[in-house]
Amino acid sequence: MTGTELSIAITGAGGAGVISVGELLLQAWAKEGGRGLLRKAFGPQIRGGESAALLKLTETERYTAARQYDVLLAFDWNNFTRFGDEIRIARDALVICEPACDPPPEVLAAQPRLLRFPMARLAADTHAEGRVNMFALGLLGRLLGLPLDSLEQLTLQKLKAKPEAYRHAAIACISAGTTQAPDCELSLPKMGAKGAWYMSGNQAAGLGALEAGVRFVAAYPITPASDVLEWMAGGLEKLNGNLVQAEDELAAINMTIGAAFGGVPSLTATSGPGLALMTESIGLAVASETPVTILNVMRGGPSTGIPTKSEQSDLNIALHGLHGDAPHLVLAPLDIADCVFTSGWAVNLAQGLQTAAIVLSDQFIGQSTAVISEPLRCESQVAGAQDNDNDYLRYRLTDSGVSTLAIPGDADQRFTADGLEHDEKGTPSARDDDHQLQLAKRARKLTTYNYGNAWARVQGNGQVALVCFGSASAAVNEAADLLARQGINVRTVSLRLLAPLQREQLTAALEACNTVFVVEQNHGGQLFQYLRGMMDFNQALHSYSRAGPVPLSGHAIATAVAQEVTV
Amino acid sequence: MNLIAKAKPKDYKSSVKPIWCPGCGHFSVLNALTKAFAALGIDKDDTVLVSGIGCSSRLPAYVDSYGFHGVHGRGLAIAQGLKVARPDLTVIALGGDGDGFSIGGNHFIHACRRNVNITYIAMDNEVYGMTKGQASPTTAADWDHSKLTPHGPGVRPFKPAALALASGAPWIARGYSGNPNQLARLIAEAVEHPGFSFVHVLSQCITFCPEQTDWKAVVSEREAPALTDADAAASLFLHENGFQTGVLYNAARNAWPPEQVERQSTDITEGFRL
Ligand SMILES: Cc1ncc(C[n+]2csc(CCOP(=O)(O)OP(=O)(O)O)c2C)c(N)n1
Ligand code: SF4
Ligand SMILES: [Mg+2]
Secondary structure, X not given: OOOOOEEEEEEEEOOOOHHHHHHHHHHHHHHOOOEEEEEEEEOOOOOOOEEEEEEEEEOOOXXXXXXXXXXXXXXXXXXXXXXXXHOOEEEEEEEEEOOOOOOOHHHHOOOOEEEEOOHHHHHHHHOXXXXXXXXXXXXXHHHOOOOHHHHHHHHHHHOOOOOHHHHHHHHXXXXXXXXXXXXXXXXXXXXXXXXXXXXXHHHHHHHHHHHOOOOXXXXXXXXXXXXXXXXXXHHHHHOOOEXXXXXXXXXXXXXXXXXXXXXXXXXXXXXXXXXXXXXHHHHHHHHHOOOEEEEEEEOEOOOOOEOOOOOOOOHHHHHHOOOOOOOOEEEOOOOHHHHHHHHHXXXXXXXXXXXXXXXXXXXXXXXXXXXXXXXOOOOOOOOOOOOOOOOOOOOOOOOOOOOOOOOOOOOOOOOEEEOOOEOOOOOEOOOHHHHHHHHHHHHHHHHHOOOHHHHEEEEOOOOEEEEEEOOHHHHHHHHHHHHHHOOOOEEEEEEOEEEOOOHHHHHHHOOOOOEEEEEEOOOOOHHHHHHHHHXXXXXXXXXXXXXXXXXXXXXXXXXXXXXXXHO | OOOOOOOOHHHHEOOOOOOOOOOOOHHHHHHHHHHHHHHHOOOHHHEEEEEOOOOHHXXXXXXXXXXEEOOOOOHHHHHHHHHHHOOOOEEXXXXXXXXXXXXXXXXXXXXXXXXXXXXXXXXEOOOEOOOOOEOOOOOOOOOOOOOOOOOOOOOOOOOHHHXXXXXXXXXXXXXXXXXXXXXXXXXXXXXXXOOOEEEEEEOOOOOOOHHHHHHHHHOEEOOOOOEOOHHHHHHHHHHOOOOXXXXXXXXXXXXXXXXXXXXXXXXXXXXXXX
16 A cells, blocks of 8 residues: 555446446546556346445555545445445545435444535436436546546547437536536545556456467356456457357357367356366366366355355365366466466466466456556467477377377377377277376476466565465555554565466475465465465464455455464 | 368278277268268368267267367367367267267257257267166157166157257258168268258167167158258157158258458457557
8 A cells, every 4th residue: 555545435226327437437537647446346136236336546556445435425325335344434534425315324433524415406407318427427527636528538438329319418417517516625646657558357367368369269158257258259359269158168168178179279268156067178178188278257155155246265176176187277367467467378378288277367356447557468488399200199298298289180190189098199098007197297297387487476575474366466465565564574475376386486485484374365265275285384374264255455464464473 | 171082981990999889880870970071082181070978979089080089968069169260170079869968968959059060960879878778868768778767767758850950950860870871971961061960860779779679670761852841840850750861851041150251450459548
């Protein structure tokens, strides 16, 4: 947490357009050079439930969920209260609401600056088709000092498919909101460099995959992964690739395997329930050495769990869900921008090592949108195997474990890919030696490859280490900053590559530490159990695991760590 | 497609020896397939056989083309993904009645509906051969030879051709392992059909259903040309005895996906820059 931050919550009924307000505000803010994050929170209802645009305007690009909100604009209180603890109001917050209804006690308890403003009536007075959300956009835009023409231009672009009258009403309401906004002092974060990007983690993961060469996607819709597919459908069309909406996840993963067998880099995207259905066939990709990438956007589980909210609870199934000995890759992007890098890296690794790569993103980074500097791309490619022998063996035993991958159409390298155990040629075999050798080959591919420095993001120095994976990284680094202010110096290790676990590098990264906290967003401490099972620790080892749906909080982590290390 | 001049059926066989029981109908399907390949002069390098799991699904390894032996029930999905990604290839999916109509039933109906230009050969022996003789979705309700269903499955069998028609399959044929020459002609025609083509093959399991040798007495060859009218085909498939062979239905329908048009922009990052 460096510099000033300003958090704004806009709440209302689903369909009332609060998300649009959040998006347009953040876009206009970004155009001026501002940085920020937009988190979208929804109730379980498809339409008409509660919905919230949760904005955090910052000076850096380290994006954690806001802990409390400095500004709340509530279209009504019913929908606000349904969020419960998820939206807390800061002391002295500015609360903007309609005059007719009283704020609930938990809001009043924060002793806010109350601004009762008849937004609905003013919007209706402005235009017969005027919408209160556009009035609110103008009002908030004014409070943030955003240029009216920028708000108008972004809105017209967003509404380009709407009828003329609708667009006209929107513009009139934005302008009315701007002129009628009361004067209010807000301390605003400083602007950064202009020309930033604006994207969600799901879009970023899709971009990374397409840039790494993915040209085929098959998937079955599931929250919160569907928007990856929606974005990729357009992207693939531009690149003359294909996206198939499959009949179920069993078909999706197998179509992906089929396309990959044809030599076309392929991906499927899903969430926990879909990943569970895919596991048998991910094993097929491993056994047949067919490269596929599975982007799993985690949500609350088990079963249908809390489908619209984030959690990091699919680590166990991603690591251990395949039957038999099925070594494969498991990666996790650390933030929204890193979704580009990590999904690209996963595709490159899957292609090069001819195996399955599971990428564990989650709803928090997947469905949040952020202003980011142009994201870093993954440049590293696995060198291909060269088969100089005259007689082609698809599953030749090599030192690296990687064999030459022929694809249909290649002259005279015909083979049958098989999920049955096989010999070097691919012929089914139940012999002990073939099984031992092929198992060892498939394991060797992954363990001998040099993954370089990208296995984790290691930051800071101190005797206390916080180890996490994926999206927990932002909260963990926020905790480290808070602890540093209390005189507790912390090293953070955010794992990007979970399998194969880079034990030596992790041990080295923790060498100077005497206490290790494993931080994750699930109930059972899945990463903690995994690390304990995989390595020996010389340090005192603690688990900080808290399930969703509320995002991990750097403050809560810092408090827990401080309590432990200062006794 | 590069045609191999005067290729013989045996040129399309691989060196892998089939694991099938002597007398298994699946041998005839293999012979018919290689015969069809020879007749079409198909290029082995551009051809892929895709299967699931079962005795029948072992077939790809016995043919000298590219192949994919997948998991139980999912061959059709692999085949469709492959064909959509690589429209230049000839893709043939095959498997058993358990593989295609039970565990893979959802993929079967959606493959019929989707109409990707592949051929699907279902080798139907009305039993799960590989797992030693349990009832399948096409087993007669009173077939009581399995210890798992000692009184018979007790439910009506699927009618695969009717299911295919209802699901939108544009081309439906039936063959018989006892008539490999006709089957070879059907397979050749199926491969040439520009869309999803379904070849339902009555392929006996000599080990668990020896009574299927009696099929030869009831199997007939359809003389009339294929039906093009769905109503007429529905009436045929619902009321026939299931032993009529030949091309039964052939309706023109555009395959999916349609050909791609050139795009104006290939910049996929433009939406992210404000
Ligand atoms: C997921 C899964 N479930 C069950 C099996 C066991 N199994 C293997 S083959 C088979 C049935 C094969 O029957 P069919 O498809 O009719 O082929 P046939 O052997 O009769 O040619 C079954 C149930 C399996 N391999 N995978
Ligand atoms: S069990 Fe039946 S289907 Fe399987 S190989 Fe033997 S005869 Fe053929
Ligand atoms: Mg069978």
